[in-house]
Amino acid sequence: MTATPAGPGAGRNASPYLYGTEQAAVARVLASGHYGHTSTVEEFEEGVARLLGVEDAVAVSSGTAAVHTALVAAGITTGMDVIVPSLTFCATIQAILHCGARPRFAEVNPDTLCMDAPAVLDALTDTTTAVMPVLYGGRAVDLRPIDDLLAERGITVIEDAAHAFGSYQGLHRVGATGRLTCFSFGPIKNLTCGQGGMIIPRTRAEARRIRSLRLLGVVESASQRAASTTYQVTTPGAFRYQMSAINAAIGSVQLAHFATAQAVRKYLWRSYQTALRSVPDAILVDVDVDHSVPHLAVVKVPDRDRVWAYMREKGIGVGVHYPPNHEQPAFSPWHRPLPVTERLGQQIMTLPFHQHLTSDDIRYVVSTLQQALDTSGVSR
Ligand SMILES: Cc1ncc(COP(=O)(O)O)c(C=O)c1O
Numbered sequence: 001m002t003a004t005p006a007g008p009g010a011g012r013n014a015s016p017y018l019y020g021t022e023q024a025a026v027a028r029v030l031a032s033g034h035y036g037h038t039s040t041v042e043e044f045e046e047g048v049a050r051l052l053g054v055e056d057a058v059a060v061s062s063g064t065a066a067v068h069t070a071l072v073a074a075g076i077t078t079g080m081d082v083i084v085p086s087l088t089f090c091a092t093i094q095a096i097l098h099c100g101a102r103p104r105f106a107e108v109n110p111d112t113l114c115m116d117a118p119a120v121l122d123a124l125t126d127t128t129t130a131v132m133p134v135l136y137g138g139r140a141v142d143l144r145p146i147d148d149l150l151a152e153r154g155i156t157v158i159e160d161a162a163h164a165f166g167s168y169q170g171l172h173r174v175g176a177t178g179r180l181t182c183f184s185f186g187p188i189k190n191l192t193c194g195q196g197g198m199i200i201p202r203t204r205a206e207a208r209r210i211r212s213l214r215l216l217g218v219v220e221s222a223s224q225r226a227a228s229t230t231y232q233v234t235t236p237g238a239f240r241y242q243m244s245a246i247n248a249a250i251g252s253v254q255l256a257h258f259a260t261a262q263a264v265r266k267y268l269w270r271s272y273q274t275a276l277r278s279v280p281d282a283i284l285v286d287v288d289v290d291h292s293v294p295h296l297a298v299v300k301v302p303d304r305d306r307v308w309a310y311m312r313e314k315g316i317g318v319g320v321h322y323p324p325n326h327e328q329p330a331f332s333p334w335h336r337p338l339p340v341t342e343r344l345g346q347q348i349m350t351l352p353f354h355q356h357l358t359s360d361d362i363r364y365v366v367s368t369l370q371q372a373l374d375t376s377g378v379s380r
Helices: 022-032 039-052 063-073 090-098 117-123 144-152 204-214 222-226 245-256 258-278 304-313 329-334 339-347 359-376
Strands: 058-060 081-085 102-106 128-131 156-160 180-184 197-200 297-300 348-351
Touching: 022 245, 039 058, 039 197, 039 245, 058 063, 058 204, 063 090, 063 156, 063 180, 063 197, 063 204, 081 090, 081 117, 090 102, 102 117, 102 329, 117 144, 144 156, 245 258, 258 297, 258 359, 304 339, 304 348, 304 359, 339 348
Parallel strands: 081 102, 081 128, 128 156, 156 180
Antiparallel strands: 058 197, 180 197, 297 348
16 A cells, blocks of 8 residues: 555644534624523433433533443442443542542453443442443443342442443443443543533432532522522532633534534544554554444554654654553552453553544544554565
């Protein structure tokens, strides 16, 4: 394959994609003079709930805020243990620590990079109170085989679905399977609000508690507060995590175009899948593309650091998702040996993956990857 120069798409690992009317939607909010929690946020929440097929969705200021709030709402607090894959963004771990709980790091399945049921069982202890699967790359995690066991022990499952907005588990979208689920709408996610997140509660009571937790424990709306000389603070230790109308306006435009995002992301991922068939030394991590809206295109390669450096030199925006968390200095008190994750930490490389990519970009990325492997002397 002959390489053509990298287009702007190949140079970026990830990039937000706007559909063109986000600016006007933001301008309307700015002109309104109301930027906080307004009906614009409620409309976005209703739109997300409709798309997922759930009764309620609660918007917050980030995916990290979503995970933190969901953990608190589920009663996770000081001294409890939460099973979590080491292979996730550090935000997942920090949110567990915010609650005073302890991360119990678990392995992932080396084919999917997700913490599956056997990995959870392997990490289970008498002090486990919650399990937080991460839907890596957009792939749903099916923990139903151990649901009964977890329920018997009173263990809650809280999904970190930051990568997986729009993906399916079976016939249901992630978020509509009865789990407490958290999404991120950060700049490079499947749907972006600029910054933002969403929690899908399991019950109406949980939704009320999350709404109170996200807004300093105050239950009255802005208009109710304006019409009264007082308001009630009902939840101690609540957060200022509400989503702004500016972010929600962006989110609603993105939501209206979500079918496009879904189709384009699947198409691009399948294009990588086809192109990488000619590169046997690079193994594409399977995201179950028929059911997911892919968020990442990750390959496992030998001599990853050299291959990564070669690709960067050629102007390709490769990345690593993620350096394992159990090896991070801040999380050393909770370190335990995880040989599968440690090996993956040396093998995984994220290829450019976003909606600005063209077929030429993908050809260039894959042909340069082949060259990188040839240069490293690892190609078969
Ligand atoms: C797996 C995972 N969890 C949580 C988060 C946190 O989301 P946010 O950046 O919106 O706070 C991210 C963000 O990239 C993530 O990838």
